[in-house]
Amino acid sequence: MEGNVLLQVKDLETTFFTEDGRVPAVDHIDFHINEGEILGIVGESGCGKSVTSLSIMGLVPSPPGKITSGQILLGDIDLTKQTEKQMRKIRGKDVAMIFQEPMTSLNPLYTIGNQLTEAILLHNKKLKKKEAASKAIEMMKLVGLPRAEELMKDYPHQLSGGMRQRVMIAMALLCNPKLLIADEPTTALDVTIQAQILKLMKELNSQFKTAVLLITHDLGVVAEVCERVVVMYAGQIVEEAPVAEIFKNPQHPYTKGLLQSVPDMRYKKDNLYSIKGNVPKPGSIEMGCRFAPRCDYATERCVTENPPLYEVSEMNVHKSRCFLQETEGIALAERVVEGQ
Amino acid sequence: MQNVLLKVNNLKKYFPKRTTSFKKISHVKAVDDVSFEVFEGETLGIVGESGCGKSTTGRTIMRLLEPTSGSIEFNGEDLSRLSKKGMRQKRRDIQMVFQDPYASLNPRHTVQKILEEPLIVHGIGNSQERKEKVAEYLEIVGLDSYHGKRYPHQFSGGQRQRVGIARALMTNPKLIIADEPVSALDVSIQAQVLNLMQRLQEDLKLTYIFIAHDLGVVRHISDRVAVMYLGSVVELAESESLYAEPLHPYTQALLSAVPIPDPTFEREKMIIAGDIASSVTDTGCKFQARCPYATITCKMKIPDLVEVKPGHSVACHLYSTD
Numbered sequence: 001m002e003g004n005v006l007l008q009v010k011d012l013e014t015t016f017f018t019e020d021g022r023v024p025a026v027d028h029i030d031f032h033i034n035e036g037e038i039l040g041i042v043g044e045s046g047c048g049k050s051v052t053s054l055s056i057m058g059l060v061p062s063p064p065g066k067i068t069s070g071q072i073l074l075g076d077i078d079l080t081k082q083t084e085k086q087m088r089k090i091r092g093k094d095v096a097m098i099f100q101e102p103m104t105s106l107n108p109l110y111t112i113g114n115q116l117t118e119a120i121l122l123h124n125k126k127l128k129k130k131e132a133a134s135k136a137i138e139m140m141k142l143v144g145l146p147r148a149e150e151l152m153k154d155y156p157h158q159l160s161g162g163m164r165q166r167v168m169i170a171m172a173l174l175c176n177p178k179l180l181i182a183d184e185p186t187t188a189l190d191v192t193i194q195a196q197i198l199k200l201m202k203e204l205n206s207q208f209k210t211a212v213l214l215i216t217h218d219l220g221v222v223a224e225v226c227e228r229v230v231v232m233y234a235g236q237i238v239e240e241a242p243v244a245e246i247f248k249n250p251q252h253p254y255t256k257g258l259l260q261s262v263p264d265m266r267y268k269k270d271n272l273y274s275i276k277g278n279v280p281k282p283g284s285i286e287m288g289c290r291f292a293p294r295c296d297y298a299t300e301r302c303v304t305e306n307p308p309l310y311e312v313s314e315m316n317v318h319k320s321r322c323f324l325q326e327t328e329g330i331a332l333a334e335r336v337v338e339g340q
Numbered sequence: 341m342q343n344v345l346l347k348v349n350n351l352k353k354y355f356p357k358r359t360t361s362f363k364k365i366s367h368v369k370a371v372d373d374v375s376f377e378v379f380e381g382e383t384l385g386i387v388g389e390s391g392c393g394k395s396t397t398g399r400t401i402m403r404l405l406e407p408t409s410g411s412i413e414f415n416g417e418d419l420s421r422l423s424k425k426g427m428r429q430k431r432r433d434i435q436m437v438f439q440d441p442y443a444s445l446n447p448r449h450t451v452q453k454i455l456e457e458p459l460i461v462h463g464i465g466n467s468q469e470r471k472e473k474v475a476e477y478l479e480i481v482g483l484d485s486y487h488g489k490r491y492p493h494q495f496s497g498g499q500r501q502r503v504g505i506a507r508a509l510m511t512n513p514k515l516i517i518a519d520e521p522v523s524a525l526d527v528s529i530q531a532q533v534l535n536l537m538q539r540l541q542e543d544l545k546l547t548y549i550f551i552a553h554d555l556g557v558v559r560h561i562s563d564r565v566a567v568m569y570l571g572s573v574v575e576l577a578e579s580e581s582l583y584a585e586p587l588h589p590y591t592q593a594l595l596s597a598v599p600i601p602d603p604t605f606e607r608e609k610m611i612i613a614g615d616i617a618s619s620v621t622d623t624g625c626k627f628q629a630r631c632p633y634a635t636i637t638c639k640m641k642i643p644d645l646v647e648v649k650p651g652h653s654v655a656c657h658l659y660s661t662d
Contacts, residue, residue, distance in 0.1 A: 044526035160615050190389035190553070195597035195611050217527060220556075220599030243603045261531035263560035265583065265598050266605075272560060274531035278496040294528075 006035045006178055006211050007056070007095075012070035014048075014055045016282075017063065023283035025051040027235035028070070033179065036209040038202075040226035040243070042216060042258075044279045048235040049215045053181045055080075056213075057097050058087040074179070093123050096172035100184040102164035106156040112167055113152030116140070116174065123175045139170040144200060162193035166200070173204065183215045198225055219262055223247060228317075231255050234280050234290035237309065241318040251312050251320035254291045289322070297324060342379035345515060345547050346401070349375050351410035353393075353400045370396040372571035373410075375645070378515070383541065383548040385562030385579065387555055387594075391616050393571040394551045398517045401549070402436055403427050414515070432462045435508035439520035441500035445492040451478070451503055452488035458510045473510065480543075481506045482536060498529035502536065509540070517549045522557060534561055555598050559583055564651075567591045570616065570626040573645055577652035587654040590627045625657065633658060 014026040026048040033039045041049045054060045056072055058079060072079040074094060082090065091097075099105045107115060116136035121127060127135075133152065140148035143166045156164060165185060172180055182201065186194040202225060205212055214226060222229050222243065229246050231239040231254065239252040250256045260273035277294040285293070292302040301323060310325035312318035351374045354367035371393045378384045386394045399405045401412055403419060412419040414434065422430060435458075438444040445454055455474045459465060465473065475485035481502040492500055501521060508516055518537070522530040538561065540546060552558050558565055558579075565582050567575040567590065575588040586592045596610040614630045625643050628634040637657045645655040 044528060162615050190616070191555070191597040192389065192593055192612055193615055194599075195609065196613075198599070199609075199611060218599065219527075219601040223601045223603045223605075224599040247601065247603055258527055259601065261528050262601055263531075263534070263554075263556040264601065265556040265559055265595065266600065268559060268580070272531045272535055274535055275528035276532075278498060279526050279529065 004035050005032045006037075006074070007033045007213075008071075008073040009052075009056070010071045010073065012052070012055060012072060013068045014051050014060055014065060015068040016065045021283075024068075024235055025065070025282045026055060029232075029235075029237050031230050031237060031240065033211050033213055035178070036205070036211055037228065038205055038212040038214060038226045040214045040216060040222040040229040041232060042219060042222055042229060043232035044217060046234070046279055046282050047232040048282065049232050050183055052232070053097065053183050053213065053215055056181060057091060057095060058082065058084070059097075089123075092119060092172075092177070093175045094177055095179045095181065096175070096177040097181040097183065098165070098168045098172050098185050100187050102161070102168045102188075103156060105168060106164060108156055110155075111152065112140075112154050112156065112159070116152075116167070116171055119171050119174050135174070136170075139174055140167070143167075143170045143173070143204070144196075145170070160193075161189055162196060165189065165193075165197055169197075169200065169204070173208070173210065176208065177210060179211045179213065181213045181215070184217070185214070186221065187216070187218070194221075201225065219247075219259065231258075234285060235282060236290055236321065237319075238291065238321045239319065240309075241312070245313070245318050249312075249318075251318070251325065252291075252322050253295045253297050253324070255320075257294075297322075299323070342381065344377045345380040345415065346378040346549075347411075347413040348377070348397075348401065349411045349413070351375070351397065351400060351412065352408040353396050353405055354408045369571045371400060371407075374568075374571070374573050375410075376566055376573060376576060378547060378549060380514075380547055381541075381545060382563040383550050383561050385558035385565040386549065386551045386568060387553065387558045387565060388568035389553060389594075389616060391570070392568040394553075394568050395519050397568070398436070398519050398549060398551050402431070402434060402517060404436075429462070432458075432511040433513050434515045434517065435511065435513040437501075437504050437508050437516060437518040437521045440524050441497065441504045442492070442524075444504060445500060445507075447492055449491070450488065451490055451492070451495075454492070454503065455488070455507055455510055458507060462511055464511065477506045477509055480509070480540070482532075496529075497525050498532055501525060501533050505533075505536065505540070509544070512544075513546070515547045515549070517551070519551045520553070521550075523552060523554060530557070537561065555595060567594065572626060572655065574627065574656070575652075575654045576645065577654075581649075581652050587648065587652065587659060588627075588656050589631050589633055589658070593630075625655075 009031050011028050011030060012026055013024055013028050016023040016025055043049045055067055067080050113136060117132040120132040120135055137148045145151055145163060145166050186197050204210060216222060226243050228242050230237050233254050239255045250259055257275040261275060263272060275294050288303040288305060289307050292298040307321050307323045309319045309321045312320050351371055353371040354369050357366050357368050374397060388394045400407045407420050419430060452474055456470050459470045474488055478485050478487055483502055522533050525533060541548060550561055562579045565579050566573045569590050575591045586595050593610050593612040612630045624640055625638040628638040643655045643657050645653050647653045648659045
């Protein structure tokens with residue numbers, strides 16, 4: 001599905017200024033999301049996937065965090081240049097976000113109805129309360145919440161985890177945003193409930209053409225929901241490809257290792273591959289390839305020089321940040337996409 | 341035939357629940373009439389979603405929670421009848437590994453002290469021997485002996501779980517109950533810990549009860565798997581048989597809900613409505629409210645766990661012969 005570019009992240013760097021010094025949690029990343037597309041960002045803890053989403057929303061806690069370079073273009077607006085007041089208008093209306101634990105993002109002291117109508121009235125000052133309420137009910141029915149009218153009077157703690165996440169999705173979609181950022185939306189949920197929520201998100205995506213940026217650590221979720229995927233490691237993008245491609249033909253040793261280390265429910269692997277070493281703390285590796293200390297293929301060059309993103313396929317849709325592309329890749333792979 | 345190491349019979353653990361009226365005392369049946377056997381040297385996986393009672397089962401076997409009724413035979417001895425002191429001594433043979441190594445290791449103690457403690461409690465060895473044993477076990481779980489001087493916060497999550505495993509191994513136990521040992525870890529680290537646990541099982545002839553919600557992980561490590569739903573075992577089978585041909589509608593739904601890391605893999609998804617809270621009933625099968633195949637019998641009668649083919653038991657009226 002080829003669409004127009006909705007959001008373009010260019011050379012984004014988000015740095016945290018801590019007692020131990022500068023920590024670049026997001027280290028010069030470039031990616032884009034097309035209109036109506038579902039893009040996945042995968043990575044392990046500390047890889048910068050959540051900070052990326054907070055940067056887009058303008059929600060990086062400051063201090064200590066700050067966007068230190070780059071642009072985030074939504075159409076022709078640069079989100080990094082907006083004031084807090086301007087951002088508040090964009091949030092919810094153009095870009096909405098749902099989080100892992102819906103309980104922490106809902107106010108426990110207000111009813112569901114109260115919180116939903118507040119969100120509507122904030123962006124539509126002209127609406128009457130009653131109209132807002134009926135819109136909220138309509139939205140709750142849309143996301144598959146039963147007895148929506150009664151739920152309006154309930155408090156968040158009266159709902160189960162799956163229902164709370166549905167409320168969050170309803171709230172996020174109230175103003176019909178162009179982009180929905182979902183940060184580990186199903187991680188706190190049981191698998192049967194996860195299946196319900198993922199199905200809902202896919203349906204809403206195809207119905208309203210809302211683009212989704214799905215942040216997750218679960219490769220199964222990526223395979224099931226996303227069209228394209230970006231793999232992050234230690235603040236950098238190490239691989240980017242369409243979903244079918246990354247599972248069939250992973251290029252970066254980290255992506256390969258990650259795919260091999262997931263136990264597959266369909267058959268028993270005799271020996272589970274494991275990536276040696278530990279997930280690095282953000283900012284702990286400054287020189288060379290971030291993955292080199294854990295990589296089976298690492299050479300001296302990898303330790304001293306940070307590899308650029310190489311193009312793997314002709315269409316410029318598959319990229320990998322690994323020197324292996326120079327020797328093992330097809331001829332086209334030698335074309336450097338982005339210098340460092 | 342293998343030896344039975346642990347035999348759990350009709351185990352129940354009810355928690356009292358205050359209802360709105362003061363007079364009535366109702367119970368949350370966290371573990372409701374659970375029976376199974378664990379053979380020596382095998383790994384029995386227990387899977388289920390949150391609130392299914394899998395952790396309570398593990399803790400009740402250890403008697404970290406007192407069982408409401410039922411027996412727990414370990415090597416022929418009923419653990420539920422032991423005194424508190426007697427049970428404490430028995431824990432030398434049964435140890436536990438917890439989900440969150442952050443919470444289960446004392447932050448004020450060095451790893452040396454954490455690992456030495458079980459030896460002191462059980463009066464094993466003198467000071468010198470204990471030190472040597474700590475160093476030995478640190479290496480067995482893939483750490484170095486100098487790690488003993490460090491505190492838990494100085495380790496990464498995966499390393500901390502290695503410490504948790506080492507602690508469980510210190511008393512040379514026969515049975516290890518691992519409650520979600522890898523679910524707090526990153527995928528790449530999870531694989532390391534799973535491989536470690538498998539290696540240790542072979543080397544030290546351990547028996548595992550592996551409690552987890554991740555069906556892929558459970559398949560990988562288990563010889564047999566018990567599926568729990570609202571306090572009951574609904575299906576129990578050899579792992580190959582369970583994953584290839586799940587019989588209980590809940591197991592079928594559970595397996596079909598797991599996202600598969602392969603975009604080319606196509607299947608009919610069976611998405612069940614509702615959640616665990618919406619299906620609490622007093623009579624009949626606990627899954628009936630969410631079950632697409634529920635009949636009138638399911639509303640009336642609680643299905644027993646019956647062996648329907650060799651080594652494969654299921655608690656569902658669909659498979660009853662009468």
